[in-house]
Amino acid sequence: MDKHHPHAPPRAAIIGTLARAETSELREAVHAHWPGLQWREAKPAEAGLVMLRGRTGGDGAAFNLGEATVARAVIDLETGERGHGQCLGRDMEKARLAAVFDALWQRETDRDAVERHVIAPVRARIARQGANDAARAAATRVNFFTLVRGED
Amino acid sequence: MPGRSAITQPAMDLTRQSQQTFRAIMNALARPGIMQTVASVGAPDGLDSAAAAAILALCDYETPLWLAQSFAGSPSIGSWVTFHTGAPRVADPRLAAFALVDLECDPLDLATFSQGNAEYPDRSTTVIAVAPSLEAGRQLRISGPGIKGAALLSVAGLPHDFTTQWAVNGQGFPLGVDMIFCCGDAVLGLPRSTRILGEAG
Amino acid sequence: MYVAVKGGEAAIANAHGLLAHDRRGDTAVPELTPEQIREQLSIAVDRVMTEGSLFDRDLAALAIKQARGDLIEAIFLVRAYRTTLPRFGFAVPLDTAAMRIRRRISATYKDLPGGQVLGPTFDYTHRLIDFALAAGTPVPEPQTAPADTARAPRVTDIIGGEDMIERNPPHDPDAPVGDLTRDPLAFPAGRDLRLQNLARGDEGFLLALGYSTQRGYGRTHPFVGEIRMGEVEVEFFIEDLGFAVSLGEITVTECQMVNQFKGSATEPARFTRGYGLGFGHCERKAMSMALVDRALRADEFEEERKAPAQDEEFVLSHSDNVQSTGFVEHLKLPHYVDFQAEITFLRELRRKHGAAQAGPQHIMPEAAE
Numbered sequence: 001m002d003k004h005h006p007h008a009p010p011r012a013a014i015i016g017t018l019a020r021a022e023t024s025e026l027r028e029a030v031h032a033h034w035p036g037l038q039w040r041e042a043k044p045a046e047a048g049l050v051m052l053r054g055r056t057g058g059d060g061a062a063f064n065l066g067e068a069t070v071a072r073a074v075i076d077l078e079t080g081e082r083g084h085g086q087c088l089g090r091d092m093e094k095a096r097l098a099a100v101f102d103a104l105w106q107r108e109t110d111r112d113a114v115e116r117h118v119i120a121p122v123r124a125r126i127a128r129q130g131a132n133d134a135a136r137a138a139a140t141r142v143n144f145f146t147l148v149r150g151e152d
Numbered sequence: 153m154p155g156r157s158a159i160t161q162p163a164m165d166l167t168r169q170s171q172q173t174f175r176a177i178m179n180a181l182a183r184p185g186i187m188q189t190v191a192s193v194g195a196p197d198g199l200d201s202a203a204a205a206a207i208l209a210l211c212d213y214e215t216p217l218w219l220a221q222s223f224a225g226s227p228s229i230g231s232w233v234t235f236h237t238g239a240p241r242v243a244d245p246r247l248a249a250f251a252l253v254d255l256e257c258d259p260l261d262l263a264t265f266s267q268g269n270a271e272y273p274d275r276s277t278t279v280i281a282v283a284p285s286l287e288a289g290r291q292l293r294i295s296g297p298g299i300k301g302a303a304l305l306s307v308a309g310l311p312h313d314f315t316t317q318w319a320v321n322g323q324g325f326p327l328g329v330d331m332i333f334c335c336g337d338a339v340l341g342l343p344r345s346t347r348i349l350g351e352a353g
Numbered sequence: 354m355y356v357a358v359k360g361g362e363a364a365i366a367n368a369h370g371l372l373a374h375d376r377r378g379d380t381a382v383p384e385l386t387p388e389q390i391r392e393q394l395s396i397a398v399d400r401v402m403t404e405g406s407l408f409d410r411d412l413a414a415l416a417i418k419q420a421r422g423d424l425i426e427a428i429f430l431v432r433a434y435r436t437t438l439p440r441f442g443f444a445v446p447l448d449t450a451a452m453r454i455r456r457r458i459s460a461t462y463k464d465l466p467g468g469q470v471l472g473p474t475f476d477y478t479h480r481l482i483d484f485a486l487a488a489g490t491p492v493p494e495p496q497t498a499p500a501d502t503a504r505a506p507r508v509t510d511i512i513g514g515e516d517m518i519e520r521n522p523p524h525d526p527d528a529p530v531g532d533l534t535r536d537p538l539a540f541p542a543g544r545d546l547r548l549q550n551l552a553r554g555d556e557g558f559l560l561a562l563g564y565s566t567q568r569g570y571g572r573t574h575p576f577v578g579e580i581r582m583g584e585v586e587v588e589f590f591i592e593d594l595g596f597a598v599s600l601g602e603i604t605v606t607e608c609q610m611v612n613q614f615k616g617s618a619t620e621p622a623r624f625t626r627g628y629g630l631g632f633g634h635c636e637r638k639a640m641s642m643a644l645v646d647r648a649l650r651a652d653e654f655e656e657e658r659k660a661p662a663q664d665e666e667f668v669l670s671h672s673d674n675v676q677s678t679g680f681v682e683h684l685k686l687p688h689y690v691d692f693q694a695e696i697t698f699l700r701e702l703r704r705k706h707g708a709a710q711a712g713p714q715h716i717m718p719e720a721a722e
């Protein structure tokens with residue numbers, strides 16, 4: 001496996017979306033659609049650091065920029081699926097819930113429901129916010145015009 | 153927390169547990185010959201609780217780990233170590249920050265481990281050695297920092313030439329390996345600064 | 354000499370109690386929350402994250418509250434906190450070309466693909482105190498406009514298209530990357546270590562050094578090729594999964610400085626470059642970093658090293674404000690014994706001096722250290 005240009009499977013996109021969910025979005029989805037779900041932590045959730053890297057000049061050799069806090073969790077459903085949750089920050093509840101949904105997504109019977117009740121709404125919110133940021137930035141784009149001086 | 157269920161394990165306070173283990177190991181190395189106990193952790197089959205706790209507390213993503221044959225051959229121990237610590241496994245003991253050895257089953261050759269270097273003597277290998285007993289072995293008199301006068305070390309399963317190996321280990325001071333002996337939930341430390349005076353009695 | 358002195362426990366405990374009291378200030382005024390600091394003092398939060406070398410807005414905001422707004426103290430708190438956490442690994446290098454841009458300006462090209470996007474800037478404000486802010490007047494919704502969905506190329510890539518700017522050192526995914534937090538700094542340091550050091554370096558120190566290059570102390574003839582600020586994705590390879598996943602987005606500011614050109618008998622002249630990158634919106638810092646990065650490359654371009662900003666050992670050894678404050682501020686801690694020794698020595702010198710003045714023979718005093 002090439003660590004640097006991994007061929008990202010569909011699951012990577014699901015995990016990436018879960019990392020950007022709000023804790024409340026995940027918590028409410030569990031309560032509303034999977035009440036009484038059985039799962040356990042495969043190892044205790046923990047907060048730690050990931051060293052972030054930049055590249056010299058933006059596209060050159062890597063350098064260590066500084067770290068970010070990351071919470072991560074690994075959980076097992078009672079049906080055996082193992083879920084991984086990891087997200088920026090120190091919110092272990094969010095990491096656990098993200099792991100739960102990663103595991104549920106792997107369960108054939110729950111995949112559609114996870115995409116419908118969790119992934120789609122989170123992606124819609126992210127897209128809305130992104131569009132909003134972009135539209136506000138666009139309003140600050142400079143439109144140059146040239147002043148005409150003198151006759152002729 | 154919400155979404156938690158009946159089969160969820162009791163909350164494990166990983167940080168506190170590893171701090172307790174760290175302190176026990178620190179005391180063991182500061183007071184050679186005095187046994188310390190560590191709180192039990194969910195150890196995999198074939199690994200003593202104290203050795204498992206030491207690995208959980210000391211090893212992480214940045215500490216290369218070398219497993220002696222008896223452990224390297226066990227898939228359950230190998231995957232447990234990788235899953236819980238993320239420590240990279242190395243095939244060359246000279247690259248290891250930590251080594252895990254079973255005194256009963258594995259040969260022990262201290263010279264094969266990293267001895268550290270003059271700039272960073274702390275980069276030598278710390279050998280975690282699982283012993284059949286910490287009290288029933290032949291009695292060795294030890295002395296050095298942290299020991300008032302002399303103390304006794306009675307680790308079972310040491311190779312017959314251990315005293316010679318330990319003398320060689322001490323000759324390179326401040327380089328040299330440190331040892332943590334484990335049995336059940338007990339640990340004993342043998343830092344490189346300790347000298348073995350000879351057999352007691 | 355250091356001699357342990359005991360005592361003062363009660364005084365210290367009471368001083369810390371008084372500190373907590375003074376931090377709170379007038380209790381008739383509502384207490385600040387870390388959320389308020391995070392949202393409303395976001396540039397301070399970004400500085401603490403950049404120089405604390407830890408991206409965590411909530412933590413930086415809390416540190417600022419605890420430090421009573423003393424940003425170096427807050428940076429110190431963040432640095433101390435990070436030592437308590439295990440490291441999970443290294444992220445895939447950030448792709449700033451794929452940034453969701455909220456600000457992007459160039460001083461080298463007026464019209465460029467993606468345009469000049471001012472974003473939330475202090476530039477062009479009149480620097481007049483706004484008394485309306487004191488009253489807490491509601492802020493109108495910002496204007497919006499249709500967004501340009503095309504990717505904004507880096508300005509340096511546009512210049513690079515004509516081969517008129519030096520190429521960056523190539524990225525080798527397997528090459529080791531120096532890490533100051535693991536190995537002590539040794540000289541000469543590679544550019545990777547220099548950039549890491551500058552990224553966590555004190556903004557004021559780098560600003561002054563950058564300014565000094567403009568005033569002639571190691572001139573580099575800089576243009577801001579581009580400054581961009583916005584969100585980039587953090588990707589991390591998960592060993593257990595065998596693929597990389599996104600951990601979320603962070604905000605960064607990047608500065609591409611385009612500097613004086615250099616050629617040789619074998620190479621046509623090309624612009625040289627300096628690079629700056631930091632957490633959050635940290636434009637002054639990123640620009641200063643880029644100026645100093647370029648100045649430190651003097652040897653590479655066979656420039657005479659004579660100015661402070663070109664002196665790697667000087668710059669890298671003094672850029673860290675936590676280190677600097679530690680050594681400067683330790684001077685206020687008890688040095689009673691050292692000073693008593695000096696007093697004794699000085700008395701003896703003066704006694705000998707007095708004797709020499711009075712007596713016929715000349716006594717040479719030994720020099721004090």
